Structure formats: structure tokens, C-alpha cells
Amino acid sequence: MVRSEQALALLATAFLLFIMPPGSQQGQHEKRLLNNLLGPYNVLERPVANESEPLEVKFGLTLQQIIDVEWNDYNLKWNESEYGGVKDLRITPNKLWKPDVLMYNSADEGFDGTFQTNVVVKHNGSCLYVPPGIFKSTCKIDITWFPFDDQHCDMKFGSWTYDGNQLDLVLNSEKGGDLSDFITNGEWYLIGMPGKKNTIVYQCCPEPYVDVTFTIKIRRRTLYYFFNLIVPCVLISSMALLGFTLPPDSGEKLTLGVTILLSLTVFLNLVAEKIPTTSDAVPLIGTYFNCIMFMVASSVVLTVVVLNYHHRTADIHEMPQWIKTVFLQWLPWMLGMSRPGKKITRKTILMNSRMKELELKERSSKSLLANVLDIDDDFRNVSTGGNNASMTTSLGGTFMRHPTTIEEAAVPSSGTQRDLQNILRELQFITNRMKKADEEAEVISDWKFAAMVVDRFCLIIFTMFTIIATVAVLLSAPHIIVQ
Numbered sequence: 001m002v003r004s005e006q007a008l009a010l011l012a013t014a015f016l017l018f019i020m021p022p023g024s025q026q027g028q029h030e031k032r033l034l035n036n037l038l039g040p041y042n043v044l045e046r047p048v049a050n051e052s053e054p055l056e057v058k059f060g061l062t063l064q065q066i067i068d069v070e071w072n073d074y075n076l077k078w079n080e081s082e083y084g085g086v087k088d089l090r091i092t093p094n095k096l097w098k099p100d101v102l103m104y105n106s107a108d109e110g111f112d113g114t115f116q117t118n119v120v121v122k123h124n125g126s127c128l129y130v131p132p133g134i135f136k137s138t139c140k141i142d143i144t145w146f147p148f149d150d151q152h153c154d155m156k157f158g159s160w161t162y163d164g165n166q167l168d169l170v171l172n173s174e175k176g177g178d179l180s181d182f183i184t185n186g187e188w189y190l191i192g193m194p195g196k197k198n199t200i201v202y203q204c205c206p207e208p209y210v211d212v213t214f215t216i217k218i219r220r221r222t223l224y225y226f227f228n229l230i231v232p233c234v235l236i237s238s239m240a241l242l243g244f245t246l247p248p249d250s251g252e253k254l255t256l257g258v259t260i261l262l263s264l265t266v267f268l269n270l271v272a273e274k275i276p277t278t279s280d281a282v283p284l285i286g287t288y289f290n291c292i293m294f295m296v297a298s299s300v301v302l303t304v305v306v307l308n309y310h311h312r313t314a315d316i317h318e319m320p321q322w323i324k325t326v327f328l329q330w331l332p333w334m335l336g337m338s339r340p341g342k343k344i345t346r347k348t349i350l351m352n353s354r355m356k357e358l359e360l361k362e363r364s365s366k367s368l369l370a371n372v373l374d375i376d377d378d379f380r381n382v383s384t385g386g387n388n389a390s391m392t393t394s395l396g397g398t399f400m401r402h403p404t405t406i407e408e409a410a411v412p413s414s415g416t417q418r419d420l421q422n423i424l425r426e427l428q429f430i431t432n433r434m435k436k437a438d439e440e441a442e443v444i445s446d447w448k449f450a451a452m453v454v455d456r457f458c459l460i461i462f463t464m465f466t467i468i469a470t471v472a473v474l475l476s477a478p479h480i481i482v483q
Helices: 002-019 028-038 223-245 253-274 284-310 321-335 346-361 368-372 375-384 414-476
Strands: 055-062 066-077 088-091 101-103 119-122 124-129 150-159 167-171 188-192 195-201 208-220 390-395 398-403
Touching: 028 088, 055 150, 150 167, 167 195, 167 208, 223 253, 223 284, 223 414, 253 284, 284 414, 321 414
Parallel strands: 055 167
Antiparallel strands: 055 066, 066 124, 088 119, 101 150, 119 124, 150 208, 188 208, 195 208, 390 398
16 A cells, blocks of 8 residues: 555656756846846836826726726836847836825725735836735715615725825726626625726825725615515514404404514514614614504504403493594494494484484483383372372373373272382383393493494504505615616
């Protein structure tokens, strides 16, 4: 095994020796050119023929981790015919002068995130320096319209020590950065990257300083957020609306509302992790979720009110007059609701109000059982009234009194009178019980109908609120769906 490994190592060495050239020979013309150029060259010297003139540096940016810096070095010119037709050279940047162009608003730990590559020097003195790098800049994020937002991030490049009189930065292209090699991102859509040249005088120095600022304009793709945040929130809120259609006797009306509220709270915690943490502005989707949360919480509170109304009895609660007027008459008429055997129209509402006014002035009996309660007094008058006594007879549902004499009407005996009085007491008791039971049943029915009216009213109001809030959020956004 050891011998086989040694044999493989010898074969690999022989192969490498075979493919490597026997010696590296540099071109005589290029060697002589480098000696002539770099011999007297000083990397600290600004390469200009006239020191009073600024050195023009063309600056560009390709959105693929590449910057493009180009300038003309006065000391690096030669006649290509004298050096065997050598047109250009690749020289390491530490051997040449290069502009100290840095990104002012860099957030990188090393401040300069570029990789040092060779400088391409041409025979006319033109120097091209294209260092790749990953740039991290400080940008202010505006989340007012999140997730329908556009972000603008500035990348400010300029010389750190040379002022505008010594080094003049010029945009390589008036269109800004080169986007031909940009790779499409799944979260952001690139709108553009315009560039602008600025001349600023800082407080530290009286000389003007030139910088080139590229603004990266990006737009968030909203398809992911629309189907993973907004649509589930609308579905949860619609489930809260279904709670108003559930009968109160089912026993799950309040449970459904509380469950939806808890599920929405858990969902909002997941949404909060995706929203950028800043207090500069409230995001649009945060405002929408807060409105939906308020609606669901209000539905739970009103569900408690509905259950309270539904389970009220006449022994404990007495229905106020304003509840009768609002929840039993006008609101059902506005919502188009009706009760079995009772039509609710504007005409019946006005007639009921007039009848109540008449009942306050004059109370008349409406049934036979109610009239029986007055017979006891009539019999007392018969037994004590003498010749001028009067008797009561029924005619057309009402009692008429007419004078009688002893000869015309027989006066009941004392035993018969006591039996009649006992019967009347029993009838009066039964009548009162039946009347009270009817009144209690009517009051319970009124409370249940009032609860039903509140349910219907909340269903309509919260449905309109959810639709209006959703449409308002979508219409106020700068854009809805960006794929």
C-alpha cells in the first residue's frame, strides 16, 4: 500500500514537470519598458504635467460588485514603436499612484471592501483600475408603505484627501451605473441606478470636494407578502364576521370570537418578525392589521352584549323604553327584519306609539278574563244595593249596567254568594298567573329579538368596515402587486 502511494506521487510529480515550461522568459521589450517607466517613478507623485491643473478621474459602477476607475498618468506614456509594439501593461497597484477613492457612507468593517487587482496601463498613459468588491452602505429605510414600498440607497464615492482642484471626478456614463450584468433578485425589483456629480465644501476645509453619488432605486416584490400576509388576515377577519351569524343558544358564539382573536394575535407576531424594526413611521400593513385586530376585539365585546341580551328574563331585567324604540322598532325596520306575526313598518311603528299614548289616558279591558276581575265588585253591589242595585251584563265584549228591582231579579243567597266569591278568587289568581306568564314570555321574546337585531347590525357594520379598510389600504399603496 505504501509503495503504491509513493508510485502515484512520483507520477504526479513527473506530470507537473512535464506540463510546466522549462523556464520563464520575459519579453525584452516589456522588461526594458517596465524598467524605464518604474525606475524614476514615484508612487506619491500626482501624475500631472502641470501641478496647477486637476487630474481628471472617470468613475463608473457596474452593479455586479465592480467599480470602474480610469485616469491618465502623465509619467506612464511611451511610444509603442520603440518597445516592440507593446501597447499596455498590467502593474500591481502598490507600484503606481492611484486615486484614493472611497465610499463615504460605507458600513463595512474594513471601510474599503474592494479587492486589489492590477492596473491596466496603456501606452498613452491611460490607467484603468477595476477592483471588485462587496459594498455595504448606510441607508435610511422608509417603511411607510411596507410591503408596497420603494427604497432609495445612496452610494457616495469620492477622494478622501484630494480636493476638487487636484482631482476631478467625472461620471463615466450619464445614465449612471451599468445594469447589463445585474442578476434579478427574488425580493427586490431594480428600478434604476442614476448617478450624480456633487461639489461640496465641508466645514473642515475651504476647498471644494467632488464626489459621485449613485442612487440605487429598488422596489419590493409584493407577491409574497400579498399571499402570505394580507390574504390570511382577510380570511381570519371574515371568520370573525361569521360569528355574528351563529345562534346564541349554540354555546360556541363567544368561543369562536376568542379563538379568532388569539389566532390573529399569533399571526401578528409572525408578521412583526418580517417588518423592519424602526419607529420613524408606522408601516401600512401594520395599520391594516391594527384595524383588523380592533375589529375582531370589538366583535368579541359585542358578542358578550348579544349573549347578555339573549339570556335576560323578566324577573331580573326590565326593558327600557329606549331599547324598545331603537332595537324593536326603528333599527329592525332599517335592517329589513321582521318578527313572526308582527310586521315592522314605518306605519306600524307610528301606530304603536299612538296606541301607547291612548293607553296612558284610558285603559280598557280587551279579553273576557280581564273583565272577570270586575265582577266581584258587581256582586257586592247586588247584595248591598237594595232596590236601587244594579247588575252587570255582557254585551259585545263590554259590561252594561241597568237598574233592576227585587221582583225582576232574584238575589242570590248567602251560601251561593260565598261560593261565587271563592270561584272568582280562583279565577283571578289563575288569570293573574296566565297574564304574568304571557308578559314574561313576551319580555323574553323581546330581549331575544333585540339580541338578534344587534347581531345583524354588527354583521353589516363590521363587513363594511373590513371591506372599506382592505380597499383603502390597497388603493393607498403606490403599487399593489410587483412580480
